[in-house]
Structures are given as C-alpha cells and as structure tokens.
C-alpha cells in the first residue's frame with residue numbers, strides 16, 4: 001500500500017514554508033540562493049508526498065543542463081515558447097500534464113498560464129491542467145490536484161482517470177477521458193519519452209519543456225522548449241497574453257511550421273560551444 005507521509009508523522013508542511021525555514025542560514029545575497037530554494041522546495045514536496053523521490057534526481061539532471069546553457073532563456077527556447085503559446089491558444093482542447101515536480105515548483109505559474117491562455121480563448125474550452133504521473137500513487141495524484149487548486153487553478157483534472165493512452169502499460173497510461181485522452185494539444189513538461197511518443201501516436205500535437213535537448217521526449221515532441229520550467233511557463237503565459245488575434249492556422253499546421261530538429265541542434269551547438277570556449281582573460 002502507498003505510504004501516506006501526511007498520516008502519523010504530524011502535519012505535512014507546505015513546500016515553500018519548509019524551504020525558507022531550512023535555508024535560514026543562507027544569506028539572500030548567496031549567488032545560488034534561488035537554486036537552493038528550489039531544491040529545498042522539492043525536498044519538502046517529497047516529504048509531503050507531493051513529488052516522487054526520483055524527482056530530486058530528475059531535477060539535478062535538469063540543473064546540469066541549465067548550467068551548461070548559462071541558466072538563461074536562450075533564443076531557441078524563446079522561439080519555442082512563442083510557438084507553444086500559439087498552439088495552446090489555437091487548440092480545440094489544450095491540456096497541460098502536471099507531475100509531482102511541476103506541482104512542487106511551479107503551481108502558481110501553471111495557474112497563471114491557465115489564466116493567460118484561457119483569456120485568449122473566449123467562448124472556447126479553457127486550458128485544462130491534468131495531474132498525470134510517471135510513478136504510481138493515487139494519493140499523490142490527489143495531492144497534485146489539490147496543490148494546483150490551492151494555487152488558483154480552475155477545473156483541475158486528474159481525479160477521474162479511467163481512460164488509457166494506447167501503447168503504454170500500467171498506471172502511466174491512465175488519464176482523463178475529457179482531458180489528455182481527448183486533447184488535440186498537450187504540454188508535457190518533464191515528461192518520459194514513452195508517453196510523449198504514445199501521445200504523438202494518438203495524433204496529438206506534443207509540446208515538451210525539457211532542459212535536456214538529447215532526451216527522447218525532446219526529440220519526440222513537435223515543439224521542445226529547452227528552458228527551466230520556472231522561466232518557461234511565465235514566458236509562454238506572457239506570449240499568450242500579448243497575442244493580438246488568435247493564430248489563423250490550426251495546431252497541426254502550427255506544429256509543422258516549427259522546425260524542432262533544427263531548434264534542438266542549435267541548442268546542442270550552443271552547449272558544445274560553451275563547453276569548448278576558452279576561459280575569458282580576467283585582465
């Protein structure tokens with residue numbers, strides 16, 4: 001049976017509250033303060049049963065790539081973020097798939113993205129957020145839904161996962177009939193390669209956010225945003241909010257006009273250049 005860390009061990013702390021308490025000795029001016037805060041939020045979220053323990057390893061891998069990219073939004077990511085905003089606004093049924101790491105780190109940003117995209121779709125289905133996880137755990141899925149609701153998201157899906165993504169085994173296939181299953185465009189931040197490929201095989205337009213330009217998810221997606229989720233989501237929301245009129249093209253045509261392969265290659269070249277550049281002369 002799944003261990004419920006909120007039972008028997010006292011009240012689980014909210015990730016943010018716990019993070020600031022544990023970083024009391026680290027000055028606000030510390031150059032890595034933001035990164036340390038984020039790690040600590042994730043640790044607290046694991047303790048609270050919101051994120052999976054392996055989310056810590058996944059985050060570390062993301063941080064390594066972010067470091068190589070200069071911990072900033074590179075132009076290729078910006079182009080992908082713009083394209084992602086267009087697809088989310090143009091889609092008939094857009095959905096964001098939310099896992100434990102996302103709920104722990106960017107619940108508020110997801111609620112803001114929902115507001116920004118939905119605001120550009122008057123009279124049409126709002127942008128849906130759906131809890132969907134790699135590692136099994138009904139209680140954790142419920143906590144992800146509650147965390148998003150507490151952050152201000154509306155109509156959060158994930159409580160009623162009775163549909164299955166074809167081609168995937170076990171719980172990873174589970175999703176909501178009216179959510180991911182019926183979606184025409186799915187934003188999958190920090191996704192596993194199998195599921196990204198299975199969603200593509202269902203004919204959906206897949207947008208990934210993944211700092212690893214080499215991952216199977218990055219390569220399978222139609223549009224891959226190689227940027228940190230904490231930077232990418234507000235930027236996509238901002239592109240949506242500033243959009244004049246909705247795109248004329250449908251989601252498939254929009255996806256087709258984005259050259260994901262070329263974009264990923266440009267990011268890889270950027271990393272290679274950063275790795276081989278001579279140290280700047282300090283004089």
Ligand code: PTJ
Nearest residue numbers: 055058059061062099100133134135190210211212228229
């Ligand atoms: O909550 P669950 O059960 O769905 O589990 C979530 C994790 C993230 C543990 C699960 O999906 C997983 O194991 O993911 P992977 O296969 O490790 O892939 C995560 C990808 O996201 C890797 O390529 C990382 O480089 C990337 N990544 C990690 N943190 C970030 C990131 N990309 C953008 N921003 C980040 N903060």
